[in-house]
Amino acid sequence: MINARIHGHDRTLLGRIFHHPTSNNLEWREVVAFVGRIGSAEEKGDDKWGFTLAGRTATFLRPRDKDMDPREVERLRHLMQDAGLSPYSTEILEASPVPADSDALIVVDHHEARIYRLDPETVGGETETTLRPYDPKGYIHHLSHKEDGNYRGQRASEDLGYYDRIAEAVARAPRVAIVGHGTGKSSAMAVLSERLHERHPGTEIRVVATATVDLSAATDGQLLALGREMLALDGR
Structure with a gap:
């Protein structure tokens, strides 16, 4: 409309x-x-x-x-x-309303973040939001994954506002699980975790689990299953 x-x-x-x-x-x-x-x-x-x-x-x-x-x-x-x-x-x-009280799964790398809001009352019910860093010249778009999470030997140029927008997207989720690609400082999940600690402590305390997987080989169904498993292990 x-x-x-x-x-x-x-x-x-x-x-x-x-x-x-x-x-x-x-x-x-x-x-x-x-x-x-x-x-x-x-x-x-x-x-x-x-x-x-x-x-x-x-x-x-x-x-x-x-x-x-x-x-x-x-x-x-x-x-x-x-x-x-x-x-x-x-x-x-006008955008469709997004449930405000659903747990969230964040699947993040330097190229994009997929945010799944999981409705516990609906079997298979999830709403996906995709966020991407501001990249007008395509630098990040053309970077490729390496097994250690680096991008052509260097960490991608960071748009820290990208991580703030991810935090804002899950600001009202009761629990959050994060899945990322790569390890160490080159991992977007590590950058997101640091940003949550520095700028979004209210969201940081609701992160109940994190995991590292090969995102290039994971299907949406596998990621959702992993996210639900991660949240199921939380004792809240």
Whole structure:
């Protein structure tokens, strides 16, 4: 269902949000008004605002001056990508609601994260969300796996906002299991775990199990079965 159209000055502003390198002169008041027109922008107190687009919500801090911090612009760009927007979008679609009280399985590498929300009351019931790092020049897309989890001898250039978006996607899940590829610091699962510890402690404490598998050889069914097994071992 179409709930907003994007045209005129809003199209120009959308293009500036997606521009690379990231703009450092986007006015906060313009962004708040724009988000309110295509979704919702709600003040939460303590200079925090909740932006919601197509069912996806993220919290942003009001800047001290008139312009948004470039790092916050990048987070806004990621939110818009998750909502299905691009620099060329002319409309935004309403997303289907996602169960808020389901356990979650995160299957993550440097290329993408697949998040399965597992409804314990529905046999085989799961909703998958796919998140990808912002990669406008395709550097990460063209990297290939090695057995030790490295990418052509080096760790992939990190988009830490990617890991923040994964955390936000499971923020309301009672329990979380994480499956990753590779070991050591090159593992995206290790980066995610570190990010949860540093920035999302409320989510970190709900991670009940982690496992390392060869994601290139695992089917969706096998991953889901593994995730359910990992959660079943939790004593809560």
